[in-house]
Amino acid sequence: MITTELAKARSAFEAGDYVDALMVLNGLMDETRDPQVLLLLSDVFEKLGFDMDAAELLAELGKSQADDALTLRAAKLFFKAGDEARGQLHGMTLFERKAHDRDIAFLLAQSFRKGPDPRFAQVFLPSLHDSDEEAHLSLAIDLAMSNEHNPTTLSIFSRYADLAPEDPYRLFNLLFVARNFCDFDRIAAIEARIAEALRLGDAELLAGESPYANLLYCGDERINRLATNNGAPAQISPAALARQRRSRPHRWGEKIRIAYLSSDFWEHHATMTLFQRVLELHDRDRFEITLYCYTPPHLKAFDEGGRERWGWPIVSLIGLSDAEAATLIRQNETDILVDLKGPTSDARLGILNQMAAPVQVEWLGFPGSVVNIDCDYVIGDKVVLPGSARPSYHEKFCRLPDSYQPNDPLHRPLPAAKSRAEVGLPGDRFVFASFNTPRKISVPVIDAWSAILRGAPDALLWMMIDGETHRANVLKAMADRGVDAAQILFAPKMAYADHLARLQAADLALDTFPYNGHTTTSDQLWAGLPVLSVKGTNFASRVSESLLGAIGLPELVAKDTTDFIAKAIELTTRPEEIARYKAHLREQRFRAPLFDAERFCRHLETAYRTMAERAQSGQAPDHFDVPALPPRTEPFATRPI
Template sequence: MNSMVSFSAASKDYQSGRYVKSLETLNALLETQKDSKTYGLLAKTLLQLGMKADAARAFALAGEAGGSSGIEFTRRAAALHHECGNEEDALLLGLRLMAQGHLDADIAYILASIYQERGRDDLLSPFRKILAESGNVEHTRLAVRLLRNDPNDQSQAFLARSLFKRFPDIVSMRMLYLIFARAVCDLTSVKRHQRLVDELLAKGEHDILQHDTEFYVLQWCGDEALNRLAKGRHRPISEAHVAERRSRPHNWSSKIRIGYLSNDLFDDHATMKLLRRVLELHDRDRFEVTLYCHTDEKGIARNKADRSRWGNIVRIVGMTDEEAATLMREHEIDVLVDLKGPTFETRYSILNHSVAPVHVSWLGFPGSAIDTDLDYIIGDRYVLPETSKPHYHEKFIRLPDTYQPNDPVHRPRPRAAGRAEFGLPEDKFVFASFNGSRKITPATVDVWCNILRRAPDSVLWVLAMSPAAEANLKQYFKQQGIPTKRVIFCPRADYQTHIDRQQAADLALDTWPYNGHTTTSEQLWGGLPVLTLKGTNFASRVSESLLNAIGLPELVAPDVQRYEDLAVELYENPERIEALKQTIEDNRHIKPLFDAERFCRHIETAYEMAVARAKQGLVPDHIDVPARPVRNEPFSVEDTIATPAETGGYKLFDFG
């Protein structure tokens, strides 16, 4: 067969719409001629015949064969593989183009889509700018989702503002703009744009929540029913998928094998400031503990603790979700506990790869992880009351005191500290807020302003997370008629100083609808009473949980007006403040909040109860863990646990 004649005939048949005949000719021709031009025409022919997956493979072969159109053929192959759901092939081709210096918006879209679906936030930075500047609407929408990952990144903030200026009428752009405005406390803008969002919701246009995420919606919305409507990161999972995972044969052992999944596994992180002691206290005769660690090198370098005391540490950095899940299955994990949820640099998508008989969400995310294969969420009767059950696909494991662990051993003890070293007036009542900037809402600050007006001999001491946040808050307070000298800003501080400075204030004012979580327990540990508002979802109920666990339920106001009134009453009665501080001092080492041993035994009971159901083949159901007897004597704050070196215990494994 004359190859030139055959290619010409195949091309003519293709142009005339005789695709089957063209395909027959090309198949014969490929026995002797495997060049870019022939594979390219084959791919186009297969595409016309509706054979997209085959066309993708043919385009890839055309690209490999080189020639002047090789790059374009590879681009088309990557796009078709992605369209067909062949993610690995699309990823391989996209990365090849990127390595060759041919990254454009289309390839960036493919790579970023795959990485975001897999929860690989750490790999997204090369794609944000190119997608944000693309004229393609789908690219822009993805850019919106990617830019939400780090609202403190100024380059991302600039891109977010640029997108909103270009597309002011697109809801997702407004939602993105609000995320960055909240991060820097631009409360005037937040109030204006939030009003428009609230008006749409009042009209029943709940689909706008699909343009927000399940994490960021908690910053402004305390309605559990609406929280549930936010955009999840994962594709929906089927009931059949979940049932298949639960029914898989499993090799149970005499010890329960717990796997904790997180990248926060260094002692300087807020999560480990809470969890560290509980990990050390796990009963090694009943539990085998493995930490699946995707902490980056920067986090590892910051760590000063002996991580081997926490459990077997298995590094999964660089592994795909499926590779990590396969490894966990090989380890025969009984209970996989995700400590991140849909937060920054999470790998919780691993849960959707059928890892263990029991999947649990705990500590990292205060809400339901939408479209994630989870059996349980760990909470307590305050953060997860009966009324919350319809708004979760997860069943509740409710601990008897509080869902939040605390570490009374490694957390620094508060030292005596005077107001002068923090620039505070000696003769004023000091209200304080050390919560993150994005938690400070216009509604919260408006009430703080009312309190300051009614408490004229007081100041407000506020943590400023950035210069921009400080400037915006100063401006907002000024607009509300509060003199500049009555709002005192403090920077971030080392942890010991942060604990010490709590006692320099009289009363902490909590934020809503997202409370202080670790911050509230730090304030109580430092001896500072916290006034909070009774919440309506997990994120807004945490301080209530912690205050009850330390024995201060009277500091939970039932409504906004009572919150304001109680703050003023305490200002007017300083002896009540002294009594509250004395209660914290008396209760710190005997009440449940900081009792890590009591907490550890409760959560171990929770794991045992969940495993017992799974062993019997029962589907998950709500579990209320019974309380241990109350203490009559203070618990120990001394570190008396033997190290792994002394016991021949835990090891570090690095799989990537």
């Protein structure tokens, strides 16, 4: 009887008559719980969309039959039905026995990364690491990126790139991760491949690279513009958008209404470390400021009162589309929209392509042109934006007189110096320092630093490198270039004030190129540590020259890499010169323009008035330089150290 009815149900199932099959099987269930009946019934339930019922039967069968394949099917169906808890329960039962099974690991990782603590999904990364499946490696990449020190990250990106060697996006993702891990052999190999492609005229390759990543090794502004991944291309050309935007009617008020746009509005972000005092000093009789904020909640949680102290309205854009955000900015009659991000992580440049304001400006967040974005001006200075750079920008140059970079002399910590003994440095050795992010250490930089250490064998290089793999790669690169590991000292990350205190224990900071230290350089100068840099060829590589000029030490800009190496070696033998530089920084900290936030703010406001006056009178944007206020004759501030 059971055999006949089961055959009848199977025949109906195979014919696609799932309801008929269900009716027959329901009758059988009154007489038996034969595994064949249960298995066919689960198949019928799944076909009819009753995923939870199918999962429960498969879980029962998997347990009674000790059949892992059935348990895996049950877990998948629980997940499909939305029962994450039971899906994880049965999946983990399998994973305990089969941690090597990539399908099980993939299933569980997908579930746990959606849970309250996504970090638990990291447990499954080793199981996915060696897979050749696209989906497995793609998920492994997502998991690995949440932990920049995970030693498997680089090999995962390498395997993923190997699956599609002609895919430029995978190639440049691998290159970026290699930079984070200081894998200079891999970096050199990929850069050689890029150079050969460009030599052969294959510039389309760069469409797979982000603008920021390109700046880490390329100092050619003509090429920088070709790296467009992560951009926000306009539906029509930025020039056509600009014409439409500028022709829209606009009501100008007595005060100039400035909107700052960013995801970094919390006081300890590097941007606000520089900018917050200038923001506070804006003339409230002449300007109305609004901060349009899409700062993630978990980052706002790090703010310790800055958002209230700045004293301007903060309007959240979270949950709004770019078009909706632009409409809001427009409805608030914004005169000048200033984007503080550029094409960097989490930016919302698409808002600028929605005709948000009569004048649109890029400043501070990205050292270069924003390609495919409707933007009128880029704010810089005569060093970072020389006239020769104009052909590489569609924006007009607004050049401030001292430096493009604001600085905060009030809220920035200024702790007493830590002794060498406190930071683990010997008292009788010359100490070079490098506290830039490791990804800025290019192959030419590691070559130059190695030459310096070979030429000054008693000197040490103190580097902020975290992670055992990262440090091992640096030591290998140095050893390959003839430098003993005993000349390298590693420093961990630490709290900002403690970091500024330890900087003062070094003798001289060595800059990176072609991407200089930006906030890092100003931090070092603020702390009283002189910085040796190299004359650059694009915005990112000219920043330290700008900052050194604004603090009165232009002689610390070498004319080229050869000069950089020679100056560094020479300064190890001239302690009196190092002492003079440090004394100059102490004396000029509250005199020179670099840290004079009030002076900077007045220059910036002059720039905004010029932009607004041109727009209000119907004139198109054009290049202009802001005239300098008279030099200070007295310190602009005093603070105890």
